[in-house]
Amino acid sequence: MESISVFEIIKVGIGPSSSHTMGPWNAATSFINLIKREKAITEVKEVFLEFFGSLAKTGIGHGTDIAGMLGLNGEDFKTIDTTKIDEKVENIKNSQILKLAGEKEIPFIYGHHLILNMQKSLDFHPNGMIFKAIFNDGSELVQDYYSVGGGFIATQEKNSIEKDCVRTLYPCHHGADIFKYCDKLGFTRFSDLIFVNEESWRSQEETRKEALYIWKQIKECIYKGVNKEGILPGGLNVSRRAAGINRKLLGEKIYKNKEEWFQLVVDAEENFTNINKWISCFALAVNEENASFGRIITAPTNGASGVIPAVLMYSQAFTPFISEDDIVRFILVAGEIGTLFKKNATISAAMGGCQAEIGVSSAMAAAGLTEILGGSVGQVLMAAEIAMEHHLGLTCDPIKGLVQIPCIERNTMGAIKAITAANIALESDPIKARVSLDEVIQTMWETAQSMSDRFKETSEGGLAIAVNVPEC
Structure with missing residues (x-):
């Protein structure tokens, strides 16, 4: 069993929900990093984001949609000026343009590129989401993510992602x-x-x-x-x-x-x-x-x-x-x-x-x-x-x-x-x-x-x- 630092449990965050705000935000950041590993931000034509289950049903109240957009836009919830969040989101919605990873402007229509699917849940976890990038050459990159509590995210392949597996000297799992x-x-x-x-x-x-x-x-x-x-x-x-x-x-x-x-x-x-x-x-x-x-x-x-x-x-x-x-x-x-x-x-x-x-x-x-x-x-x-x-x-x-x-x-x-x-x-x-x-x-x-x-x-x-x- 993997050891977890106390500072993964108690950490700087942003409201209103760790599972429904921070988790999707972290997932969006992870997807950007995945794009960079597989291809390049400059090669992306469009990005789609779909939320399922609990994320969709309480998404508006928890700012799940906001987290997804700002995460894809290259913002960091640890450093963003929280007084500017509404302004940034409205700018994306009104202009229908998202600056992917803060680098490339791509079309982004709320309700088309971002969907809250309240009718379906993914099997792995109630807080499921799927990101999809379409590249200029017509190829696609699709990744599922799950917000498993406290801002932690996972995929079906990995219980936790983008973390080095650490085993402490005296592992305390119980x-x-x-x-x-x-x-x-x-x-x-x-x-x-x-x-x-x-x-x-x-x-x-x-x-x-x-x-x-x-x-x-x-x-x-x-x-x-x-x-x-x-x-x-x-x-x-x-x-x-x-x-x-x-x-x-x-x-x-x-x-x-x-x-x-x-x-x-x-x-x-x-x-x-x-x-x-x-x-x-x-x-x-x-x-x-x-x-x-x-x-x-x-x-x-x-x-x-x-x-x-x-x-x-x-x-x-x-x-x-x-x-x-x-x-x-x-x-x-x-x-x-x-x-x-x-x-x-x-x-x-x-x-x-x-x-x-x-x-x-x-x-x-x-x-x-x-x-x-x-x-x-x-x-x-x-x-x-x-x-x-x-x-x-x-x-x-x-x-x-x-x-x-x-x-x-x-x-x-x-x-x-x-x-x-x-x-x-x-x-x-x-x-x-x-x-x-x-x-x-x-x-x-x-x-x-x-x-x-x-x-x-x-x-x-x-x-x-x-x-x-x-x-x-």
Whole structure:
């Protein structure tokens, strides 16, 4: 089994969906690279893109079509000016010209060159798409791609593509492996093992640097979210709430930048009610940014991107464990827990419902928090198990296919559950636990397989059809 770095699970992304936005964007970039390997961009006459299944059914709400166009246009979601996305897309649609790979202008008619096929699903995975390039000499290049969760893409031939296969020194594919190697190496902290394994990709110094960069991006995203008012795009008329909560909690206090704002949060009145409100505020801020094509941290997906930031920000604002080392260890442990779900179940709502997104992110956050609060290896794994146990069966039923209702509020719930799970684990003896993390991951996967497709990000069941939302 292939090893996965924690920074493939927790990484810079763009809203609103890792599976339905980042995945198709990555697939478009991969197809461009395939063209370059097989022929040349200058030889391309036309490009066609067809989305199937879940990608098609919720494609407009998730910006799947936008991701496909911008990816083919040579844009990078990690660096694109997110305020210019609408302008760039409208330019492609109105001009009916796409600049393939940013190099060659080709005709591109929306609805002809890009199709959302809601009637058909590809067998390999619900999030399927097919790219086709026609060259000047009449030859064709066709490639299928599948968005398998968290921005990861695959083909039928390869479970993951454009990645070097890495095997770590102490491969941890199950919770039992973590126990085994920590005991073998004499590690009392889970994160010490991850530091060693991450050296398969980079030095420990670089690992720390990357984790602190993630933390910097998290703070930036939360700060943007707590300072934006208005209505989220998409037609549901959902109001941003983070800014209002932030304003009420801070009262008349004024700040000029995120450092001053963060210090005000740290100095704010600490009581149970206020802390709970701040946790919700942090999660709402991130997911409101996500819902409006903002730059966020995918952890492990975009729909669940508010949970880990909310819990990590909670730890930095309201606990004594606020060193850079604590931040790094939190992120490493959270990311490693995510790899266990990725390898043994799924982190795709199209495959497993929202338990695969909010449930996994809550388990990751619970483990990270338990690690920095002084939990043993067993307690860290126990916290992750508890958090997932209480998300089992959670469906993915976004109204109108938008990552807004119920997705945004679910992040606040996932964060609160993560903190509760950590506190329970810290007061428990993991040796007496009746359910292991490996068992709950297996149960989550079995639940996913038994779940109706109506509750797997298709907007065909649950709240998506129970609530009458006018189209205009």
